[in-house]
Amino acid sequence: MSSPSSSLSKTDLEQQIQFLKEIDQLKSVIRKSPLINQSRRENSAEHSWHLAMYALILKDHADAPINLERVLKMLLIHDIVEIDAGDHPIHEAVDHAAQEAKELAAAERIFGLLPTAQGEELKALWFEFEAAQSDDARFAKSLDRLQPMMHNLETNGGTWTEANVTHEQAEQRYTPVIQSGSSSLWRYAKEQVDRFFLGKK
């Protein structure tokens, strides 16, 4: 390296490439949700792509003004901690404190591969998503509930059928989170859930 500044940026790029190689593992984290064609279960990387597409397409349904770029970034990174901490399916009992500790350690390790300022920025964005308090995070969370719901509706109940989820449980586990980001998506979701479970009777 000929100068301190080029040596510094070389190091930054090497850290960034290391992170980008590391997160390839998200393609091997398997979720419970089926693909719509039912050929296999979805992985967390392609799920993250699909959610980013949900944001891009459905942005005008957010109740509060959102910053699309921030929502896209949140959704792209929201599951990266699963590389170390695994996916925690919505219909299974989980030790929340233990899962939270695992995810926090994962965020420190994986975002810690990046140049410091960049890693801190993404960690803060992941915390914001998890906290679900800001308008951007609430809309991102509502999409993270809507997408797997759509896959269940398209696959004869998907994880609802597998886990013997009742109409009331499905309502409770999906629609309040959707409602907190978008009343129009919530109305659509509630209608679909009701139709699915009432149609089964």
Added chain:
Amino acid sequence: MSSPSSSLSKTDLEQQIQFLKEIDQLKSVIRKSPLINQSRRENSAEHSWHLAMYALILKDHADAPINLERVLKMLLIHDIVEIDAGDHPIHEAVDHAAQEAKELAAAERIFGLLPTAQGEELKALWFEFEAAQSDDARFAKSLDRLQPMMHNLETNGGTWTEANVTHEQAEQRYTPVIQSGSSSLWRYAKEQVDRFFLGKK
């Protein structure tokens, strides 16, 4: 529906949901590139997620000022036409005119599922990516070459080894496109390609 405007937005939402279900099929379009852990080949949906992460992480390496939100959108949608037109691997001969016609028809059909203005916006963004003339598109294209290159380097040559690609062919097929968006990523890429092929001698 109680009013024309709510009836209109219901129809928009239904079209948007139809599109979001349709593009689930991108998860079943299989590329030549291996995952880094070599467990299987990559699909085009998770590849699109990985490229969006490349953009988010490497944005400061673009030579020209870029609009990150537009680059993210471009990369998220850039392969959707493959649902109808298939992937055309870089190391295989292809009838370019026929492939282009298939992709154009695919863009019309798939983006045509959306409300008109939204479908037209995404189609224009896809054309811009394909044309590779704008700064945003050039940077997006450079990442679309860099990522599979990294996977080949991490997997003992990956598609280069499979297709008996020479050092010169690898340089020609990857580095000029990377260079057109980022000179620092190009320097890094050239160094890695040279090291890989010289190390094999």
